[in-house]
Amino acid sequence: MVAGMLKRRHVLRVVAALLAFVFDLFLWQGAVTTPGGMEMPMWLIPAALAGAYAVLLTQRRIWLGFTAFLLVSLLGLAISSIVGIVGSYMALFLMVRHSSTKVANTALAGMILPISVATYSSVTYEGQSEGLLVLMSWNIGFYAAVTLLCYFAARTLRRTENRLTTERSWAEAALEEARAGERLRISRDLHDSVAHSMTAVVLQVAGVRAILQKGAEFEKVDPVLADIQVTAEQSMRELHRLLGMLRSEEESQIGQSHTFEEIASLISSAQDSGLDVVLTSNGEAQMLDPSISHAGYRVVQxxxxxxxxxxxxxxxxEISTRWTATQLAISVTSISGVGKRPAVSGGFGLLGLRERIGVAGGSLSHGPTPGGYLLKASLPVDAPEELPGAVQRGTNTPTAKEVS
Incomplete structure (x- = not known):
């Protein structure tokens, strides 16, 4: 795309140069006689103009072409005709558009030479003495006005081009930041859902192997295998949801986020994996914003x-929830067993959880305890009238008797 734009710009510059060359030849009108009566070679003026345009088009340093036209304009002192004034304007335009302000102002000042020579040539060409001052003033004003028009048009195009370049770079940076945020969110979701389920499957399979080694009957193993199947199917559905989000720009799947009411299924799955889980809840349950409800679910998970x-x-x-009028405090305390298993986590769970809790307006703390590990989160609870679409937790809150 960039190469195409550069090629198109070069073609436009060549076409503009050809038109300017023809216009300069028209202004020249074949004059070759000097004020002293000598005649210059007819080919000299076209050759000089062609050479100046060639330098302007072929040299990457535009000031070389501009200088070439300043020299060509001096031919107007030798003949009674205007030479290269259009090319000088074109060189000025390119200098101002593609150079710094200092160089552009220098080129503007340099236009005094071709304007002076063109005015002198116009006066001598007319060959009149009356009204000479008026004629000179008109010529100087006209050439100066065209010069300023070229200057300000080029400066405007340069500013516009710079602004578009800056805005394009900002847009690209914002897009990359959005992509990085999306990758982080998907990575967090993969850890929160799929990695959790796969960990449960690994532990359940290990339990099945241990039972089979003891010669257990199929009736005792079948419920565990069924739970493994359910957990694996849930992981597949979560993977399909995340893959669907990658394929489509629509965020219609966001509404399927888990809520805090679903922690009972988490606890049940953990118990099937061999954990001894106890849940206690204190205080009156309040209404939760969906994002906060989902964040609470992720803390327990x-x-x-x-x-x-x-x-x-x-x-x-031991999972403890404490409700107040303004916040929900969740603590998950693990008391380690005797046998240690190797970790299968990538280590990004707590980092992603901290980001999620921070976005929800809460706080997260975690660290080892004398007998295990403590994970504690505090989430804001808004008033019911402020959250008409919030999740209402009523009598469905699981109690210690229901899940222990």
Whole structure:
């Protein structure tokens, strides 16, 4: 695309130069007689003009072409005709458009030479003595007006081009930032959902192998295998959702985010994987904004996932939720078991969770305890009248008796 624009710009410059060359020949009108009566070679003027235009078109340094036209304009002192004034304007336009302000102003000052020579040639060509001052003033005013028109037109085009370049760079930077944010969000979703489910599958398969080694019957293994199948299917659905978001620019899938009410299914899945999970809830449940409800779900999910990855056999997890009129406090305390399992996490879960909680307006803290690990989050709770579309948590909040 850029190469095409450059090629098109070069073609336009060549066409403009050809038209300017023809116009300069028209203004010249074949004059070759000097004030002293001598005749110059007929080919000299066209050859000089052609050479100046060739320098302007072929040299990357535009000031060389501009200088060439300044020299060609001096031929107007030797003959009673205007030489190269159109080419001088074209060179000025290119100098101003593609150079700095200092160079552009220098080129503007340099136009005094061709304007002076063209005025002198116009006066001598007319060959009249009466009204000479008026004629000189008219010529100087006309040439100066055209010069200023070329100057300001080129400066305007340069400013516009610079502004468009800057805006294009800003747009590209914003697009790259949006892409980076989208990649981070998808990476976070993959960790929060798919990685959690895969960890559960790994632990459940390990449990099945241990049971089979003890000679267990099929009736005892079948429920665990069924749960593995459900977990794997859930992971596949989550993968399909994320892949669909990658293929389409529409964000229609965002509305399928998990809510805080679904933590019971998380706890049930963790218990099937061998964790001892207890949930206690204090305070009266409040209405939650969907994004905050989803963030609370992710806190519990990350705490359970880390316990399954690092807690070892016999790990116990205590989940506590405390409701007030302004906030929801969630703590997930894991008490490590005796046997340690190697970690299967990439280490981005807590980082992504901190970003998610921060966006929701809450805070997150975590760290080791004497017997395990503590993950604690505080999320804002808005008043019901401020959130007409919020998620209402009523009597469906799971209690310790229901999940322990």
């Amino acid at each position: 990350e705490g359970l996932a880390n316990a399954m990855k690092h807690g070892g056999e016999g790990c116990r997890v």
